[in-house]
Each structure stands twice: as structure tokens, then as C-alpha cells.
Amino acid sequence: MEIKDSGLYIILCAVAVGLGVIAGTLKKPEAGPTETSSTTPAEQTTQNTTTETTTGIKNAKIAESGTGITVIKADDFAEVYPLEYASYMKNNENDEVVEYTEQNPYIKTLYEGYGFAISYGSARGHTYVIEDISATGRPHKLANCYTCKTSSFTATVLNEGDSAYAMAFDDFTNQITDPFGCFHCHGTNPEGGVITITHGYLVNAVADDFDSIDAANLSCGQCHTEYYFDPATKATTLGYHGLATMNPDDMLEYENSLVDGEGNMFADWVDETTGVRKLKVQHPEFETFLGEGSPHGSPDSMVTFTCADCHMAKTTAEDGTEYTNHYWISPLQNQELLDNNCSKCHKDLAAEVKKIQDETTAKEDELGNKMAQLDADLSKAIEDGTIDGEDLENCRLACRNAQWFWDFVYVENSEGVHNMKLTQHCFEKTEEWLEKAYSYLQ
């Protein structure tokens, strides 16, 4: 955790929670984003005089490629790192799944023609990845689907290069020796907690900014990120180059500029009834949390945490040893973290989180239903022959763009909490593109 200059911090916090700053003292808010708690984070900061130690950014290493790497399995570390291993195995306890196609029927329309319309289970513990990918009702053609699922595949890409992505899915299944494992984040050696980035596409995407991003954030950004499969090579690829273009607006512009083998605008799939060439966003936690406006993640935020600070906080074992907890859970489930850290500024973090999530979910449903209606209206206009030519192409593009911004929030696993400002921005963009789509339908 890193806290910047506290004087400026308090002023900016006050602005953030909509308070007035009068001669350096903060007034109680009348209403605002934190009204559910009786004391706001900003007020708590002024009451609390503890000074936090400032830690610098921890740099990650980059795995070498083409080096005949064999994966060391998680089980092989059981005796060397018993605490980390035991906490890692606890991920088996995070086993609940929500089926989104049942929870939000409108996604059957929005994702029509794509696997996620058939089966879309919520995320659960890391140790379930192989079981879950095998059980989904979605068809898997290529081994690139294993990119974020097993360290065996990660090692194969390092050894064989991008050609591994285009292997048949079923051909690779027999080669899996380790599911999600230590290898993804530590390479062949976790000693001292050194982070080794094994997924090369992330290194390419953050480019010259690699060293400015904390190793722990990079370790998660290998998978909790928005990617696409390169139309020519089928390689997993991220649609940005450096942090300046790592935002939904620039990423959309970039993906819209790609062309597939047939000369068409790149699409993850095409909706057959409307002809809309659609994009599927996937879990952009890394882009959202490190994006502009994030209260704890963007470079200009006053208190910065890494993904690990909140999701794998340090824990003290019975014998007094402190270790990094590898049971990836919500910080709300970690009472020790809340008591020792977050509660210095957040009186009732659970209530704040719930409020943001409820608002986000309500807006997602409202816009999701509106886009499903747009889909129906466009289908009908095409059937009736009341739209064609340039209007039809423009309307299709507006539908694609509206859904991109909506999906950027829908599939981000924190439900707005990692970055409320970016979430609101995405919703506004969806509304703008919805309006444009209807302007061509008139």
C-alpha cells in the first residue's frame, strides 16, 4: 500500500466525496456516494493520525521463452511452502456458481450466436478452472481457450511460440499436467515471492510501462484482462499498447480498426439476424482497476493498493509467521484486513460496496434490456425493409459500440466497485451509442 502526500490527499478526497473544504476542516456530507456510512473515508483519514510506510513498486521478472521449460506442479511445493500451498488449496472452498443466462435472460439476445448465450457461469476459485472449462456448454475449438486455465499451456506457449494457440483444443487436453498453478506467477521458482510474468501478450501490451506497474498487479493482469484472439494467428492478444491506450475508448477504436481474413471489420462473432459484427469483452479487472478514476488503483489516486493487497492480504499463521494468503477472496471476507487497514478510512466498507454494486447491477439490467429491445427493433426494420445501405451499416456499428461499453462493465467481476467513475463513463457511452443507433432507425 502506498499513500501519497496526505495534505493533498485530504483535499482531493473531500472533492471526491463532494464535501466543502473550509480552512482545512471537513464538513459532514449531506448526501453523496458514501452516505450509507456514518463516517466517510475522508473524515476517518483526518481522525486517524497513523502514518503508513510508503513502499515502492515491486518489479516483476519476465519469463524466458524457448527454453525447454517444464512446469513444476503446485503439489511439488506443498512441503517447501506449506502455508502458501495450504492457502492455495483453500480455493476449493470458493465453489459457488451463478448461471448468468438464467439470472439475466436478456444476455441470450445480446450474445445470440455466441457460446455465452448458451452457458455463462460466474467465476469461482482458481483451482476449479479445468473442471469449469470442461463442463461449460460452450464449444471450444482451439487450445487458445486454455490461455488462462493451465500452466501447462502457458509453458507450451513459452516453449513453442504463438503456433501453440492454434492447436486443436482436444489435442491439448491430454497434455495438461498442472491446472492453474504457481507457475503462472512465479515461473519455476516462487522463492521470496518474486513474480515472473509468464504470459507474453501482457508484456507486449503494457510495453514501456512494464516497470511502472507493480509486480502483483501484473501477475493478475495476465488473465483478469480484456483480450481477443488475433484473426490471423489465433494468438491471445490485448488491444492496447502502453497504459495511455489501456482504456475502453481507445481499445474499442483499436479493435474497430482490425480487419479479418475476408477484409471485414474484426468481430468475435456476427449476430445472424441483425448482421451486427459483435465484440465480446472479457473480465477487464486489470484495465478497470488501473484505469483513470480508480480510487485505489490509478497512478493519480492518493492511496494505492495492489490486487494482492486486497485479494491476498498478508496473514499471520499460528506460529507467528507472516505470509501472503493465496486464497483469492473478496476483501469483505477478510475481517483481519478490514480491521487492521480498511477500517482506518472506511467505517462500513460492506455497505459502501453493496450500494455501488446495487446501482451498477440496476443500470446494467436497464441498459441490457434496452439493447435487447434495440436488437428486436433492428431485426424488424431489416425484415420490413425500412433500413438499408449506409443507415444499416451505421446502425450496426452503433449497436456494436453500445454493447462494447455495456459489456466492459457487465463482465468486470467487481460490479463497479474497482472504479465507479469508469463504470459511469461506460454507461454514458452505451446510452450515447443507443441513441445514435435509433437515429438511423427512424
Ligand code: HEC
Ligand atoms: C496469481 C498469482 C500467484 C500465484 C498463482 C501464486 N502466487 Fe505466490 N505470490 C503471489 C504474490 C502477488 C505474492 C506476494 C509478492 C509480494 O509480496 O509482492 C506471492 C508470494 C509468494 C511467496 C513469498 C512468501 C509470502 O508468502 O509472501 C511464496 C513462497 C509463494 N508466493 C509461493 C507460491 C506457491 C507455492 C504457489 C502455488 C501453490 C503460488 N505462490 C502461486 C502471487 C501468486
Ligand code: HEC
Ligand atoms: C492464469 C490465469 C489467472 C491469473 C494469473 C489470475 N487469475 Fe484469478 N481467475 C482466473 C480464472 C480463470 C478464474 C475463474 C475460475 C473459475 O470460475 O473456474 C479466476 C477467479 C478469480 C477469483 C474468484 C472470483 C469469484 O467470483 O469467486 C478471484 C477473487 C481472482 N481470480 C483474483 C485474482 C487475483 C487477485 C489475481 C492476481 C494475484 C489473479 N486472480 C490471477 C484466472 C486467473
Ligand code: HEC
Ligand atoms: C482496494 C481494494 C481492491 C483492489 C486493490 C482490487 N480489488 Fe478486486 N475487488 C474489491 C472488492 C471490494 C470487490 C467486491 C467484492 C465483493 O463483492 O464481495 C472486488 C471484486 C473482485 C473480483 C470478483 C470476485 C469476488 O470475490 O467478488 C475479482 C475477480 C477481482 N476483484 C479481481 C481484482 C484484480 C485482478 C485486481 C487488480 C487488477 C483487483 N481486484 C484489485 C477490492 C479490490
Ligand code: HEC
Ligand atoms: C487512507 C484512507 C483509505 C484506506 C486505508 C482505504 N481506503 Fe478505500 N477509499 C478511500 C477513499 C478516499 C475512497 C474514495 C471514496 C469516494 O470517492 O467516495 C475509497 C474508495 C474505496 C472503494 C470504492 C468504493 C467506495 O467506497 O467509494 C473501495 C472498494 C475501497 N476503497 C476499498 C478499500 C479496501 C478494501 C481497503 C483496505 C485494504 C481500503 N479501501 C482502505 C480511502 C481509503
